[in-house]
Amino acid sequence: MELSQLLKECRKHSVTAQKYLYDRYAVPFFLVCRRYMRTDEQAEEMMMNGFLKIFNGLLQFEYKNEAAATGWMKKIMVNECLQELRKKNSFLTIAEEEAKEIPVEEEIISSLTAEEIFCVITRLPVGYRTVFNLYVIEGMNHREIAEAMGITEGTSKSQLSKARTLLQQLLIQTNENYAGRKIR
Amino acid sequence: MPEERSDKLIREKIEGLDTLPAGFRLQSNEDWLAIEQKLRPASRKGFGWWYAAAAVLLIVASTFLWNNTTLQPPVLQRVTVKQSKVPAKQVVPATNSEKTAAGGTSLKIVLKNTGGPAATNELPVIDTPSHNMAAIEESVTTAPALNNTPSIITVTSQAPIKKRLKIIHVNELGNEPEIIYTRGPLKKNQLAEDNNDDLQPLQGPRSWWQTKPKTVTTVTLSDNN
16 A cells, blocks of 8 residues: 555544554654664654654645655654653753764675664664764754754764764674674 | 765665664554554544433433333222112211122111101112212212102222232241240249250241240359358
8 A cells, every 4th residue: 555545544544544554664663763762662652652643643744755754754753752852851961072083984884784783873872872863864964953952063063973983883893793703 | 075975874774774673672562552542532433422322322211211110090980879769868977888799898878867767778889989988978969858768878889909919938938947946844943044955946947026035044053152
């Protein structure tokens, strides 16, 4: 079933269509939330809240194409996570310090699987993780990130630099483990 | 810039991830049930129809019950007394009443003339309810006496049919009859209060109005005090 038809049925409060939409996007949206939240339970809760907002907001949503609809739903999930993190005051303790940025090597990234990179990202501290996700994965600039997180642009840039440095170390460590398993 | 290439590579790998990596848990079914419960109040339509149907059913049931439980008033029969001969002016209450075969009473009303000797005349009987006897007496009309002879008006009333309830013995209720203990014959020079040792069970059940005999404890004083 096409996404346009599916969303049309969901707009009519069809339980079958809503269930179908949920089954189709539950895992991808859970992974989106899990990149921001600390535990699986928190990510599930954010995912459920996001789906409720999607079902309730379909009346105001105007379908253009599948990519735009998917992006709209994904943005709802991200905003839900950011609201929760701001509610818990997770970004207040972020210090604005300049760090030497170490770029992540492409060879290491290429040698690792998507699951391994995902696991490494979830291991980052909440501030690094959020800025990295918003800048690298969501494609937001530092001004937008600062507005969404309630921090300054300078803090956003420093957090991103630290995130890259730590990510590099973790990827190398993961790659060594991966390389070690491959040699054996 | 190298950062942009590495960022792009990471983004492509992360966005292409569709399956749950090892070590991560998602309770999809339970989460959907929770979502569905929250969606149900908004998605349910015509919810008010259930309340309307329940209210209509309640009204119909209560009307049906009320009609069945209301008592119907007794049907009163209008009484007219006819007499073939002209009775006397005075109405004397009946001195005797006879019971009819139907269970009612037959009332003889003797009408006496003030001056002449009394005479009885049988009049046709009309059935009337017993509670209307006072109205019967009042409605008796007398014509001027022709021969000054009193006449007897026999009015038969039909008592309402009484339902005789079936008398059920307590033993028929199904409970085990209790054994009633009684005292045996008193021995010589023995007080009734001391006769607690010869308690014997009664032969047969005890009716509901029969209470258990009370056991009396006696204290005997010795003569050495």
